[in-house]
Amino acid sequence: MTAAAGNSGASRTIGLAAGGTGGHLFPAEALARELLARGHQVVIYTERRGAAYTKALEGLPFVVLPARSLAGGLLGKLAAAFTIARAAWRARGDMRRRGVALVAGFGGYPSFAPAVAAKSRGLPLLLHEQATRLSVANRQLLRFADALAISFPSVSGAEGFDAARIVETGNPVRRDILAARAPYPALSDETPLQLLVVGGSQSARVFGETVPPALLALPERIRRRLRLSLQYKGEDADAIAARLREAGIEATIRPFFDDMGQQLANAHLVITRAGASTAADLLTVGRPAIFVPIPQGGSREEQRRNAETMAAAGAGWCVPEPELRVEGLTALLADLFGAPDKLAAAAAASSAMAQPQAAAKLADQVERMLQARAR
Known part of the structure; x- marks a missing residue:
């Protein structure tokens, strides 16, 4: 107060x-x-x-x-x-x-x-x-x-x-998001890499189709450290999780996360839409993100502007959905997971934007x- x-x-x-x-x-x-x-x-x-x-x-x-x-x-x-x-x-x-x-x-x-x-x-x-x-x-x-x-x-x-x-x-933002505010998790060459992928209240099928193959194409040294939390509603969720685990990636796939505050607090990187509520939650906890604005519908322009604003402030990276390709996402993730300083700097920029x-x-x-x- x-x-x-x-x-x-x-x-x-x-x-x-x-x-x-x-x-x-x-x-x-x-x-x-x-x-x-x-x-x-x-x-x-x-x-x-x-x-x-x-x-x-x-x-x-x-x-x-x-x-x-x-x-x-x-x-x-x-x-x-x-x-x-x-x-x-x-x-x-x-x-x-x-x-x-x-x-x-x-x-x-x-x-x-x-x-x-x-x-x-x-x-x-x-x-x-x-x-x-x-x-x-x-x-x-x-x-x-x-x-x-x-x-x-x-x-x-x-x-x-x-x-x-x-x-x-x-x-x-909700009180459980406020309660999740915490320092950015330390990263080293040995620590697990926590990746959170969420598509907003409606989920995002494109993430379920693009993220898993992009992760499977990562070098083994990165795959073995990955801990994935993926919001996905497809009927093939169990099959996707099995393929990821076979490649050494620990994967939790759910249609909805009811512990979003804790998920954000654990994350080193988030792949997400760019709706206003999602942005506020992310900035409040202070986590870097790859923003993929929704490409159609009434919120298209809003999400694009949100994503570009946060990317321009250094809080993450904006990747329009038409440009979200497996090869490009693999390259971006490999670069970011191989450069902890980039992620930490983006986390600091995200936290600085929080209110x-x-x-x-x-x-x-x-x-x-x-x-x-x-x-």
Whole structure:
């Protein structure tokens, strides 16, 4: 808790609006728990996908609202507009009953209706952007926002918004990630090489197809030291693990790691996507990474910018998926595992970018806005 918390005044109820992915919901959860620790009440507005994150929402009041993207043709947009209006009406009534004093939006199209409901009631609206570029929802809501919190020193898409109302807080992470902060594991010619490969909440089939053959092509002196943790959902996971073990590589392959903090703490190198939540977790623990931005979909540009930003800061290496080839990955891994100083330097750069106090900084901003409203 930071100094501003002592001036927060009476307990208030804060609404947090988040889309249905972990990248939106986890930062909302982190802020919610920080606000609860400061004596405030909270409620999270999300949709059915977000409600499935039962561990993240444990002990937190939440409301599941109908949600629909505005993507699609005319009929799709009309249906989405009706859904948003219905969700905003429900959110407005809930805010009135709970006495919500401020709403913080974390992006994703399900956050749109609660934000609209907040402004219809004259409540302050704080937007939080996890990436280096404003999400579609946040760009549309920016005109209604009273403040914008950002995770990186600069963000694209906020041009024209009053710079005095932009505050850099970082991206709040879960408590198990904060607890995993530890010095970079020492490397020598004899120590095991811990490689973690994760593809985000949706996994990444390309990693299961490309990483194992790249590892099998490494020199034996490196293979014998490798300890691989691979997130992979393919039906051939057992067969892949067997081939790796035959080559002397200890391999753990799972569809999902529920101990991500510990996995990151153990890792000497991570191969990963470049989503905002993944980036925040990685930087918080301070580990170097090979970033492979998702090549298609709405998050393509966001992930590319995230990866290039972190690579430019020296925290890792950006390899676009179309360039992710077995031979090239083998060469890059051989170079990095053969140069511990490179990995240690990238780990230091990653740690330097971390903002472990992001949840506290964001809570400070909430309290400043509450104080300004009370005056």
